[in-house]
Amino acid sequence: xxxxxxxxxxxxxxxxxxxxxxxxxxxIKTDExxxxxxxxxxxxxxxxxxxxxxxKLEEIVNTNNKKRYSFNADxxxxxxxxxxxIPVDVSMEIRKxxxxxxxxxxxxxxxSIKRLxxxxxxRLYVHLSADTETAFAVGKRHGGKTAVLxxxxxxxxxxxxxxxxxxxxxxxxxxxxxKYVSEILEK
Numbered sequence: 001x002x003x004x005x006x007x008x009x010x011x012x013x014x015x016x017x018x019x020x021x022x023x024x025x026x027x028i029k030t031d032e033x034x035x036x037x038x039x040x041x042x043x044x045x046x047x048x049x050x051x052x053x054x055x056k057l058e059e060i061v062n063t064n065n066k067k068r069y070s071f072n073a074d075x076x077x078x079x080x081x082x083x084x085x086i087p088v089d090v091s092m093e094i095r096k097x098x099x100x101x102x103x104x105x106x107x108x109x110x111x112s113i114k115r116l117x118x119x120x121x122x123r124l125y126v127h128l129s130a131d132t133e134t135a136f137a138v139g140k141r142h143g144g145k146t147a148v149l150x151x152x153x154x155x156x157x158x159x160x161x162x163x164x165x166x167x168x169x170x171x172x173x174x175x176x177x178x179k180y181v182s183e184i185l186e187k
Contacts, residue, residue: 011052012060014045016068019080034079034088038071041078067168082166085122092164092172097153100182101128101163101171104139107147107186118149118176125164125172128153136187150183151176 018041023030026044030036038054045052054075061069061078071078081090103118103126118126129135132148139146156173157163164172 008056008060008063011045011050011056012064012068014050015057015060016080016083018045019069019078020083021085023086030079030086030088032089034084034090035072035077036079038076038078070167081168082125082170082172083127084124087124090166092166094162095165097128097157097163097171098130099152099154101130101151101153102132102135103128103149103151103176104135104137104142105147105149106139106142107145109142110147110184113149113181114178117178118151118181120175125174126176128171128173130169130171132185136185139187146187148185148187149181150185152180152182156180 018026018028019030019034019036023036026041026048028036028040028044038057042052042054042057057078058075061071068080068083069078070081079088079090082092084090105113105118120126127138128151129138135148136146139148153163153171156176161173161176166172
């Protein structure tokens with residue numbers, strides 16, 4: 001990885017931490033919808049001793065492969081699209097899910113999931129993928145062997161579970177009881 005790519009990756013991780021979990025680490029606050037003032041974010045990151053600019057922020061937003069962030073129309077505000085552990089309402093669309101959705105995790109988590117179900121943990125919702133390829137990629141980040149749980153989203157929907165979809169296409173729900181896992185794929 002080149003230096004510029006490493007720097008962008010590190011800044012992207014910092015941006016994720018700030019906008020999804022801990023805006024207070026640089027002395028800012030999100031509004032109720034997760035938005036922060038773009039210039040305030042830039043200035044606060046610069047105050048930590050990092051070189052940072054609007055152009056760098058825009059580059060990170062535009063090149064993020066998960067489309068994690070979005071600007072408002074005039075780019076005066078920015079927020080994370082999903083994955084928050086802080087209480088925000090990013091106004092995700094409530095939608096009927098496809099019949100199957102997928103959840104990637106580490107194989108070492110399977111016994112706990114079988115007992116307790118798929119839990120939100122420190123996030124507001126459980127994140128689900130529309131395809132197995134994405135779910136395996138998500139599961140890999142947990143390290144070790146990867147498992148993808150095939151979720152019977154149609155049955156969950158019939159049973160009254162609500163599904164949301166974020167601006168960047170991530171499906172989300174509340175905790176998922178293990179009875180809705182119809183298959184476990186391993187890689």
